Amino acid sequence: MRLAALRYLVLALLLACGDRKASPPLPASSASTPPASLPAVAHPERGAAWLAKYECARCHTGERLEPPPAAKRCVGCHADILAGRFDAPPSMLTEWRPRVARLPAAPSLDVAGFMLRRDWLASYLLKPHDLRPHLDATMPRFGLTPQDAVDLAAQLAPTRAPTEAPSRDLVPEGRRLFAAKGCGSCHAFTGTGDGTPSEPPSGAVLAPDLRHTRDRVVAGRLSSFIRSPRSVVPSATMPRIEMTDDESEALAAFILFASLAPVPPPSAPPRLPVLSRRVGWPEVRDRVFRKVCWHCHAQPDFARGDGGPGMSGGFGYPGRKLDLSTYEAIQSGYLDDDGELVSLFTPSEDGTPRLLQALLNRQLEVQGELPAMRGMPLGFPPLPPEDIQLVETWIAQGRPR
C-alpha cells in the first residue's frame, strides 16, 4: 500500500510539474495536458497483455479485445437492462434503468487505433478526465504504472504514416460549417461559444467535447473520420453526415485550431456539516451503498456476477475482499497489500476515516488532482455532498445498524 501511495505521489508530482512546464501550442484544459515525461520506450506486446489484465473489455469493444465472460460485461449488462433484454420483471427493470443509464455505452477502442495520439492516450490512462459531457461515467483511474500506460497506448494506437494537418486558414469556413451541419446538436465545444447541446439526441451519449480533440487526435486523420466515420472505423458511433472533402477539411481545421477560452477546473463542492438527526444503516445503505458501491463490492455467493472487481479482483486490482453490500461486511474491512485486514474506518492523518476519504478523493480527482488513495466511486461522478454528509454522519454516530 505504502509503495503504491509513494508511486502515485511521485507520479502526481511529475504530472503537476508537467502541467506547469508544458506550453501547449493552443490553450486547452489543464486536465488534458499531457505530463512532461513518460517512458521513452514502448512495448506494444506487453500492452496486449495489459488489455486483458486491466479488463478493458468490461466496458469497451474493439478488434483487439476478447469478448469478456458474461459475469464481466459491465456495459453489455447495462445495455441489456436498458433495452429490456435482461431477465427480470418489468418493475425492476424500470427501477434499475435510471441507475445503469449512467453508463449505457463506452467507445470502441478501434477509434484509438485509427486516430488517437499515443502520447495523449498514455497520459490520459494515467490521469483520466471527463471527455464526454453526456456520459456520467468517465474512464476509471487504474493502477497503471507510467510504463504500463505507454505500453498499452502503443498497443492501442500503433505507429501511423505521417499525414498532413489541415490549414489554419480554413478555421472561419469550418466554424460556418459546424453550425450549418448541426455538429453542435451532439457535440459540446467548450471555450468556443459553439456546440452547446442542451438535450442531445439519445445516440449522442458518447459525443466528446471537441475542446479536447486537438490534444487527442493525430491532426491529419481527423478530416477523413469526420467525412465518413464508419468507413474508417466500422464500430464508430458517429453517423455519416453528407459533406465534401473540402468541407470535412475545414471542419477539422476549426476543431483543431479554433481559439479556446480557458475553462476553470470544477470547483470543490461544499463539505456539509454532520447532521444532528439520527442516521441508521438502512438509510445510508439504500441511498449510497446499494445504489452505487455494491456493483463492484459485493459477495459473489449471493449475487450474480463475480462479486465485482473491488471484491474478487479485476481492472488490474487484486481481490481486496471489500464487500459493501451488508452491514457486517462493511465493518469487516478489506485486505491491504500485505494481505492484512484493515478497517474501512481507520482514520487517516487528519482523522478522516478511509471510507470517507475515498469519497472525498473522487471530488479531488474531478478537480484534476491525483490523491494517493484512489477516489470512489471509480470512474463515476463524486457522490453528491448530501450523500457524503450522510455517510459521514453515520460514521460519526458510531455506524448504527
Place this chain on the structure above:
Amino acid sequence: MGTTRWMLVLGLGLVGVGLAPHEVQACGNGVEERLNEIVTNLAKAERDVNQGRPLQAGRTVLATYPNLRELKPARNGPSDRAMRTMALAIVRTEAKLDLKPGFSGATQEQRAGNLVWAQRMLRAFSQRSGRDAAAETAYAEAIALSPARRAEAMRILTRLSRADLLTSPQGYATLSRLYEPVEEPGTPAFLHAARMTLNLGRQRLADDRCRRMAGEAQTICMPLES
C-alpha cells in the same frame, strides 16, 4: 453404441441441463436478492437474526431449508448462508431455540447438541474464509457461550476490537459480558481490585460501542438472562 446407450447419454445430458445453475449474469450484484426466492428469504432471516429476532430468523431458515441439519458447508452458496444464520440464531437465543425439524431444544442435551452444531458451523466458516472479520466475530460470539472457551473468545474479540474490525453489536455485547467481574480465588485483593477496575472500564467501552452500533435494537446490548 446401441440405441439404449444413446438414450441413456441423452437422458443424462438433459438431466445435466436441468440441474445446471442459471447462466451467470453480468453486473448482477444485488440482483439475485430481488429475483431468487431463496435468497430473498435468507436476506430476511439475516435481517431478523441481526436485529434481535433470532427465533423468527430460525423459522425462516428452516422453512427455506427443512433439511438444514443434514447439510454440510458447501463452497459459497445460499445453503452456507442458511447454516450461518441458523447457527447465529442458536447462539443468540443462548441455545434455547426449539425448532423442528432438526433443531429441537426441549431437553438440555438437545440444546447442548444445537450449540455444538452452531459452534462447529461457525468455526468451519471462520477457518474457510481466512481473513474474514464477520466470520471471526460470529465464531467468537458462539464459543463465548462455553465457559471453557471464554478466554479464546476474549482473545479473538479483543484483537478485532482493537483493529476496529468487530463487525456486530452482538460482538461488542459478548465482549462486554466477557469483562464481567469474576471471582479469582487466591489472587491478592489489590490485584483483583485493579483488574476489576480495568475490566469495568473495558466493559463500559464495549457497552458503549454496542449501543451505538445497535441503533434501535438496544435489547441486543442487554445482559443475558442466564
